[in-house]
Amino acid sequence: MGEGERAAESGGFSATRAGAKCGRWNPTAEQVKVLTDLFRSGLRTPSTDQIQMISAHLSAFGKIESKNVFYWFQNHKARERHHKKRRRGPRDEEDDDGDHQKARSRCLASCTKGKQDLFWQRQERETETLELFPLKSCSSDEEKVMSMRSELWGRPFLDAARDPPLDLRLSFI
Amino acid sequence: MGEGERAAESGGFSATRAGAKCGRWNPTAEQVKVLTDLFRSGLRTPSTDQIQMISAHLSAFGKIESKNVFYWFQNHKARERHHKKRRRGPRDEEDDDGDHQKARSRCLASCTKGKQDLFWQRQERETETLELFPLKSCSSDEEKVMSMRSELWGRPFLDAARDPPLDLRLSFI
DNA sequence: GCAAATTAATGATTTATTCAAG
DNA sequence: CTTGAATAAATCATTAATTTGC
Numbered sequence: 001m002g003e004g005e006r007a008a009e010s011g012g013f014s015a016t017r018a019g020a021k022c023g024r025w026n027p028t029a030e031q032v033k034v035l036t037d038l039f040r041s042g043l044r045t046p047s048t049d050q051i052q053m054i055s056a057h058l059s060a061f062g063k064i065e066s067k068n069v070f071y072w073f074q075n076h077k078a079r080e081r082h083h084k085k086r087r088r089g090p091r092d093e094e095d096d097d098g099d100h101q102k103a104r105s106r107c108l109a110s111c112t113k114g115k116q117d118l119f120w121q122r123q124e125r126e127t128e129t130l131e132l133f134p135l136k137s138c139s140s141d142e143e144k145v146m147s148m149r150s151e152l153w154g155r156p157f158l159d160a161a162r163d164p165p166l167d168l169r170l171s172f173i
Numbered sequence: 174m175g176e177g178e179r180a181a182e183s184g185g186f187s188a189t190r191a192g193a194k195c196g197r198w199n200p201t202a203e204q205v206k207v208l209t210d211l212f213r214s215g216l217r218t219p220s221t222d223q224i225q226m227i228s229a230h231l232s233a234f235g236k237i238e239s240k241n242v243f244y245w246f247q248n249h250k251a252r253e254r255h256h257k258k259r260r261r262g263p264r265d266e267e268d269d270d271g272d273h274q275k276a277r278s279r280c281l282a283s284c285t286k287g288k289q290d291l292f293w294q295r296q297e298r299e300t301e302t303l304e305l306f307p308l309k310s311c312s313s314d315e316e317k318v319m320s321m322r323s324e325l326w327g328r329p330f331l332d333a334a335r336d337p338p339l340d341l342r343l344s345f346i
Numbered sequence: 347g348c349a350a351a352t353t354a355a356t357g358a359t360t361t362a363t364t365c366a367a368g
Numbered sequence: 369c370t371t372g373a374a375t376a377a378a379t380c381a382t383t384a385a386t387t388t389g390c
Contacts, residue, residue, distance in 0.1 A: 197357045
């Protein structure tokens with residue numbers, strides 16, 4: 001793909017329109033580049049801090065949000081496999097996806113019932129071949145974990161209001 | 174030894190032991206009650222505001238987070254179907270629910286590109302049969318939508334660091 | 347009667363499928 | 369057609385019920 005296709009290049013703030021509001025994110029060439037590199041480096045599911053950092057840094061190239069990074073990795077990973085077999089090509093039948101990296105690291109701590117020690121005794125290999133980030137905070141994950149995916153929904157309408165027999169609104173309002 | 178079901182019934186406030194720390198959320202009987210009622214009322218996928226409000230109100234009965242509400246609806250909805258066929262019980266086969274409320278309302282606004290007016294021109298029926306909440310904020314969903322599901326990850330270890338050929342860390346650190 | 351072991355529920359994650367904008 | 373965005377399905381992991389042995 002061309003480089004200057006959707007890229008705004010320096011000088012112009014095109015891409016991800018600065019004025020437009022509701023549209024979907026349109027990544028810049030640089031952004032895609034970085035993301036792709038990160039992906040090729042092995043990053044599959046970045047943590048919250050990672051995402052925050054990535055989007056923060058990528059914001060230098062244009063407007064971007066955390067969710068964009070999140071979705072990007074989601075889609076890229078999922079499509080990596082689908083792209084090989086479902087290339088909508090009638091004659092493209094060579095799907096050599098021999099990588100079934102299920103990687104189910106369930107070596108998490110027991111956290112039986114004593115406390116929240118939560119020691120991740122994962123393989124203590126030398127995984128620091130390419131330290132992406134220092135990964136600072138990893139302490140209290142109690143209040144931190146409250147936003148979650150629901151934030152993604154911009155769902156305004158509510159499906160409720162179906163059965164009249166109930167009147168729980170009293171409990172709320 | 175099976176009379177008290179699982180609910181603490183009146184008199185005793187069990188569930189969500191105030192002492193427990195890390196572990197998964199354990200809903201109170203009241204919380205479950207409300208959630209179930211909401212679900213039975215037709216609520217399937219509450220919006221962010223809804224979730225926030227629900228959890229806020231349910232917090233009166235015990236510790237609860239937004240994600241809990243979110244997950245609860247997710248699971249409850251998904252299990253409603255699976256519960257009917259896969260009931261490994263010895264002889265308890267009386268779970269008849271015949272409601273297949275698929276109801277896929279995809280009439281979201283266009284949000285073409287002008288602004289973020291976001292008008293939900295859903296069926297303008299009398300859906301206020303059971304107003305759950307006034308549904309206050311529904312404005313800027315730009316910055317608001319940045320936490321998302323990634324917040325859920327308490328992932329300490331990073332999957333990155335796999336291929337050394339790259340050194341994008343320079344771009345970040 | 348209680349406690350360890352087992353089973354069933356269900357809360358929490360991850361993955362796959364689908365929808366629609368560009 | 370590409371791809372960001374959203375939802376549903378499948379899966380994993382932990383807690384509560386239940387069972388069993390003492």
